[in-house]
Amino acid sequence: MRRFPPFLLCALLSVGASAAPSADAKDAGATADKDTVELVDSFLKADTAKIPAGAIPVFMKIDPETLPERQRIPYEAKKAELQALRMAAESKRKPPIRMAGKEPVENCPREKGTKKLIDTLMGMGFGQLDPQEVLFLEKKTRCTECELIDEFGLKVTIVPPDKKKKEKYPMRYYLMHQNSPAWALIAAYRKGSEGGTNFFGVGFFGACR
Known part of the structure; x- marks a missing residue:
């Protein structure tokens, strides 16, 4: 499986900082900087179980609208997968009865x-x-x-x-x-x-x- 290059792990500290948008032809329409685009590519190609835990929070905060068109749906899917796995892990630490004494929640956005x-x-x-x-x-x-x-x-x-x-x-x-x-x-x-x-x-x- 592909490992995250050291320079990409270092780039985690600067993702979101002001930088020139990616100029690659395949990334037309992106406003995200090159490091962000490369970071997303690495996440999409990596085995989810091998993604460094420290990289995940930065990935989760990326605005998909700033990404190239080719990355937007795969990014949203990978983000949903990571959220689901985190929720499954957290469930084991929650009490058996989650909403005891609370009013039912009937309204929420879809x-x-x-x-x-x-x-x-x-x-x-x-x-x-x-x-x-x-x-x-x-x-x-x-x-x-x-x-x-x-x-x-x-x-x-x-x-x-x-x-x-x-x-x-x-x-x-x-x-x-x-x-x-x-x-x-x-x-x-x-x-x-x-x-x-x-x-x-x-x-x-x-x-x-």
């Missing part, structure tokens, strides 16, 4: 995206859920949809209608990384078992209430 982003995410460990499976998760975890987003990494992405295909209505996609602790419930559900009330027994830990 992300806008493209079908290409959805397809890219599904190639990076995310699985698609149908609406019935989301309702099943809400029932078993006693979480609202918004709380599933915050606590278990559910991604709700709205894809605008494609006018070229004469689509009239936006599509709503539900995705979840397979490292999410809640994915164990989905796996059990798809095997024909709803886990009863003992859903901790299928490898899941945590609920909202």
Whole structure:
């Protein structure tokens, strides 16, 4: 697997500082500096497990709109993957009942995206859920949809209608990384078992209430 070049690790300290935008032809339209573009390329080519932990915070703060067109969707997908893995790790340190004593969260923004982003995410460990499976998760975890987003990494992405295909209505996609602790419930559900009330027994830990 590709290792991060030393000069790129040093460049982490200067990413975001004033610098000339990348002048490469393939990077047309980018306003990010060359170091940032190279950093993103390195992240996209690297094995996620081998990415230096110290490099991740800088990567996560990059504005995708400043990147070349070729990097924008892959960047958003890699960022979502890193967020999902971090959330899965943090879940192990959280209490079993996440929202005890708190009012249910019913309103939250949903992300806008493209079908290409959805397809890219599904190639990076995310699985698609149908609406019935989301309702099943809400029932078993006693979480609202918004709380599933915050606590278990559910991604709700709205894809605008494609006018070229004469689509009239936006599509709503539900995705979840397979490292999410809640994915164990989905796996059990798809095997024909709803886990009863003992859903901790299928490898899941945590609920909202």
